Amino acid sequence: MRKLYIPKKAYTRLAAIAMASATLIGATGCSSSSPAETTTPLQELTVVSHDSFVISDSQLAEFKEQTGITVTLVKAGDAGALTNKLVLTKDSPLGDVFFGLDNTFLGLAESNGVVDGEAVAIDFGDVCMNYDKAWFAAKGLVAPTSIDQLTEPAYKNLTVLENPSTSSPGLAFLAATVGKYGEDGWRNYWTLLKANGVKVAAGWEEAYYIDFSGSSGKGAYPIVLSYSSSPAYEVREDGQSGTASILDGCFRQTEYAGVLAKAKNPAGALAFIDYLKSESFQRSIPESMYVYPIDKSIVLPADWSKWATVATEPYGSDLDVNANRKGWLSAWRAIFG
Amino acid sequence: MARYLRLIALWAAPLLFVGVLFYWPLTKILGLGLSAGVSGTVLDGNTIDSLWFTVWQAAISTFVCILLGIPGAYVLYRRRFRGRNALRVLITLPLVLPTIVTAIAFVAFRNWNELYSAIGMEHLAGSPVFWIIVAHVFINYSLAVRSIGGVWASLDPELEEAAELAGAGRLRTLISITIPQLRPAIASAAALTFLFCATSFGVVLVLGGGMVHSLETEIASSALQYLDLGKAAMLAFMQTALTVVALALSTRIGRSAVGLEQIDESHRMPALGKRDWASIAITAPVVLILIATPLVTLMLRAFETPTGFGLDNFSLLLTRGERDLLNLTVLEAAGNSLRNVAISTSLALLVGGAVSFLLSRDIRNRGHVIATWLLDLAFLLPLGVSSVVLAFGYLITFNAEPFALRASWLSVPLIQALMATPLVIRLLYPALQSISPEQREAAATAGATAGQTWWLIELGIIRHVVVTAIGYAAIASIGEYGAASMLAFGDQATLPTVLFQLISRPGATNFGMAMAIAAILVVLTYAVIALVAVRRRRPLTASAQ
16 A cells, blocks of 8 residues: 655645635725725726627716716626526625616516616617518518518428527517517417527517527518617618518617616716716617617617617507516417427 | 644535535535425425436437447547547537537538438437437536547557457457556546536526426526426435446446556557558548537628628727727637636646545545545536526535635636546546555655656546546636626626627627637637646656666
């Protein structure tokens, strides 16, 4: 039997590792600023948002000029992940103010006591079906104008949409069908959609860039579930958009900002929300976040007024998505298996 | 007694690392989940189905990886030919791709419909589960090849040659002489592949259209859609059980390793020849079709613009994107990525190397065997537990000032190091186990201390495996999306998070830029791995002889 022998050299080396990891962990404790000691709390503000939130450096500088507040941005995933993270950390919130809870998730956050006061609407987007104009022109087929037609034989195997249990536009469209066909009719609509060869993708990225024929992905399906603003970003060399929206059967997602309960800087949070409602920020919303400013007096960019028409009668405001989400999704899962 | 104290002192650093970064947040979140109450619906049909799917798809993916990986390891590590080192790096690249990019790169395959119907495979090719398994093989093939090959390269070919001279066929030699020697490496590669496939999230989600359910996707939907932490915690316990079973099986298969003569890795391998046709016939299609085709497709996409081929996508990357979309330039994101890689790889290598060293020391009694096994398990679990659950754990654990990790950029490389450490251990530990004790004893007789033996002899013998471990630790960081996206702040974005920001918006410019980033990611990974291999090529063993 050999003796277990641990050399001195290895011993010191490992001790060094221990020191190093201890230092690393310690260092993180120090590097995170503790506002109470170093600066006046009111000069710093942490904004928690979903991944799609965009605010430019010049806008942050403008906000600092107006208020003296330096903003730190924390991104917390998509709207669903953001909601759940806010609920999970409500006793020790991730920041002072949130942006990006929409009308499908706000109820959940409010019922869990995440929001201090009223949430304020900042922007909205319409989740609508888009179609590839060139594809329909080449086939000599009339493009659909209503989601009713998607169950017709003429449009068999042409539609790709997002799974409502894994995608937020997917859930929005499911809610729109409940709004349009009612509690009695929506299951039947989806059964017909399935029979008509609709393809289900996990998320918007796959549906739009892998399966949809009208995007750079050049997929096989000429109809896709996207947003009414998407055609403004498919303007081709000839100045025409390659895609258009089906403006019936849309869902209006309104995005909110609000003060987080137990925020360290609630006054700063309110000032930030005011800034989000200011003309300066509202004007940048279409180009930076691909949604419409809540302030109707803002003039939309040229491409938008031409190609990104809002839905005429969107669903959304009258539906309690939060209360029904679980039931709708399990019924949907029963149809699609 | 003093010896045990010293042993405990040596284990303290790695245990502290994994304890603070993994077990503490995990315990907190599971505790919260269980205290929230577990509803009676946990063990419903959906859960059983997803558990069963998780197990069988991971088992098949692993089996295919190992089956294809053995001939691959032979060709790439046991034979010499021009371009061999480049191919070794090439097969590793799929691991770094974000899932959405893998899915885009796979479009090529999925559109070969005529081919599938011609060979009677149209039914299979229409099934999302088939593509999930293909993608798992695409991603994990290199794990089998490189971890088995690394050990194989250091085996003395004399015994095999003798067997062949005595009239044994190639296959016979492989089965009765070579495979027994490679058993620890094969078992370890299998365990690793199985865990990667069992906890795979993006591939199952994206290629399954969100309609194929595994334990991991069920955890994500209960945690992210319903905030049902009780259910998520129960499912995470099932994952843990799966990891325990996988490690137990792997240990059992890998045990009784035949520690045979090993030689300096730098001896010259025979050139690839006609007699190797069987291995080539299996390996060439895997490398050229399964692995190279999607990567080439991707590269071409990066140069595709609405007006033909060009460099537009790359020149756009020097800006902040059309309309100032990104909060930082891609160059800065690449800088963040490389900084994270440097930190997490060094840390994973230090901790993983120390643990492998300690685990591989001589085992003398039953208590010791069990202790070693439990320690091995303790360091493997971070690979087998849902990152969604862990991320939630971080949110509620590291929120107070002394440990305000969630507010620090350092949290990203730290989590990446935590994820890479089990990989490093799974690669180094079996390689060390394969070293015959006689080698060490010979060195000890010659007057070398155990430290010198470890540094000069053992590290030299497992050089290939060390290179592989560094490469995988680097990949685990470069391509990592979960931790970076969950915790990274605006100016701390990494290449994969920037890629995702671009591809989640419509328009040819955004898509083109995303594809260009994917190409940069691939090239950067290639450069890092190739660099590691070159840097380590100094003759470590020369001074020991």
